[in-house]
Amino acid sequence: MSIQEKVCIRVLGSMIGYAAAEITKFDEDFKNKLEGYEEVIQWKIGDDIAYYTTIKDKTITSGDGIAANPTITLEIDDVSEALNVLIGKSDMSALIGKINIIGGDPQKLLTFSLIMQTVREYLEDLMNQEV
Numbered sequence: 575m576s577i578q579e580k581v582c583i584r585v586l587g588s589m590i591g592y593a594a595a596e597i598t599k600f601d602e603d604f605k606n607k608l609e610g611y612e613e614v615i616q617w618k619i620g621d622d623i624a625y626y627t628t629i630k631d632k633t634i635t636s637g638d639g640i641a642a643n644p645t646i647t648l649e650i651d652d653v654s655e656a657l658n659v660l661i662g663k664s665d666m667s668a669l670i671g672k673i674n675i676i677g678g679d680p681q682k683l684l685t686f687s688l689i690m691q692t693v694r695e696y697l698e699d700l701m702n703q704e705v
Contacts, residue, residue, distance in 0.1 A: 575620045575653040583653065584638075586660040587617065587625045591636025593693045598633050604692050605632045611685055613678075616644035620653045629685065646678025662694050 598605050611629045626641035650656040658664040
């Protein structure tokens, strides 16, 4: 993994987590889609990148490092493929077969797909606005 890929993944992972947390503060429709989810999704990408996303009480928080009690852990060795998902070139289905899922229900990945899609929509809307 190149230093550039490592930095990009760390920045994008943090940005997506932060953006999702902010969206839950203002977007009631998005917040309602999180109803009933109580998840801690641990991400391990490559050899040394780890961050997590917590969904609880219709809110999202995230952090860098290892979560205390993840409900599902996603290990992705293919750094390039993970980067493609984070930048929107691929969706989560591109990781099927390339991801090691530890614990939890793999269907919970759909939750993260919802988060990624919502963040992507907000960013596209922002990028398409005239200044």
